[in-house]
Amino acid sequence: MNKNTTNWIDEYHKGSRYGLEGQILIDKRSRFQRITIIDSKRYGKALLLNGCWMTAERQEKTYHECLAHPALCSAGDLKRVLIIGGGDGGTARECLRHSALEYLDLVEIDEVVVETSQKYLPTLGGSIWNDQRMNLAIEDGVSWVSKAKNDYYDVVIVDGSDPVGPAKGLFNKEFFENCRRILKTNGVFATQSESPESFHEVHVETVNLLKNIFEYAQPLYGWVPIYPSGWWSWTFGAIDSPRFHNPINSRIQDIASKCEIWSPRWQKGAFEAIPACIERELEK
């Protein structure tokens, strides 16, 4: 991110950049990272962490719907859901739209992300901060999953940033093994798994790792225009069957009419729309 430009705020990535025209509202450092809020013409207020676009008021459903609903729609139950990261509240909001969900742990390492999002991006979380079903914990997600009980959660969602800085621990074997351990047998695991284009190696490594840890794992491909290349992926894991392919009708009814991107049809396509070069690279 270049602060010298008065009107353009850009994320730089390997010789490319993506920028939004706007004004910087705040730009501060927390204990963990640099946190910036801008007011953009194109997408309203937007959040950057360490100079990387995270989310924006009018450009966030392409990410949050795609991470949450394939998992929430297909887990056997929705008694207890865990989100690691996601301090802006967007993923929690999509989860809490499911009326079957009874209890949600949102574990965010950086309280400044939560406070800043609550103040500047209130539409991201909406009413979740007062939802009786939600428990916000300001804690290290890696430590949280290492201490959680076996077979405890119906859904475990990892909503972290790129694998540098505070999110580095969210992309390794031990962490993912703990995610599997604390997941119920009929549960579903979900993580953002980077861009198959801009983070090609990380993407392939992450998917292969999850294929080795979970009985069933598969990446799904979609779009996040504010992220490097705009081409993004989320990977889902399950234990008893590839249940993430089978959204449950009552759950679909609960949410589909207000979704901008997600639908059972979209989801089915997004799991198949794997580019040929990635399909060749993935372990079978």
Place this chain on the structure above:
Amino acid sequence: MNKNTTNWIDEYHKGSRYGLEGQILIDKRSRFQRITIIDSKRYGKALLLNGCWMTAERQEKTYHECLAHPALCSAGDLKRVLIIGGGDGGTARECLRHSALEYLDLVEIDEVVVETSQKYLPTLGGSIWNDQRMNLAIEDGVSWVSKAKNDYYDVVIVDGSDPVGPAKGLFNKEFFENCRRILKTNGVFATQSESPESFHEVHVETVNLLKNIFEYAQPLYGWVPIYPSGWWSWTFGAIDSPRFHNPINSRIQDIASKCEIWSPRWQKGAFEAIPACIERELEK
């Protein structure tokens, strides 16, 4: 595109911008448009028309494979194929990879685009400029399709830029009606149909127009990281059946092993990965 930046060349779009780090090699005006070639760190040499990214040496298959192969793999025959636009040669190269193709008309309005691409982007066209099957015509595509015979082409591909400037005539009823008229009954029509995100209205209008003109028409969604939002679409039309859903085995065998994006599986997914908001807006 801002020429004042020495090292970044950006396309500006509605308060967003996408840039590549590099050097401008040429920047000139033809009779029709401004033509720029840069040498970028990320994707090698790249072409801009009127300040908009068109293609780049190492970022072009995500566009050309997705436009060409769903059509070329499913048309009843491949005796005569027509490309309107596509003066960089990339779409023609993908078409000519099909050994069943007998004759290709490439109709580009601007000879400076062809000459510039031949000189600076030789890998885009590869050996096509000497291929005995190819006929290059420097002519207005709108006029070409209005004069062509009924039931003449097995495949008609529209590979134009955004609907302003020289490509404006490639997005209207009369033009598309002529494309249908000159297409054989067992043929397939293909056009780039803009971004469902950055050109939302044009995308929806174009798809609806094609649904009214062709017996069968359907959009397919993919990624072009250098285009606005990175989220792109191509729409296919057919007369006797929705044959674009059924790639022919011998054609698949001819091309699949060297494709970077396209595969029968990817294509099937990309047709289904329609975002919920667009599905609601399209006429049935």
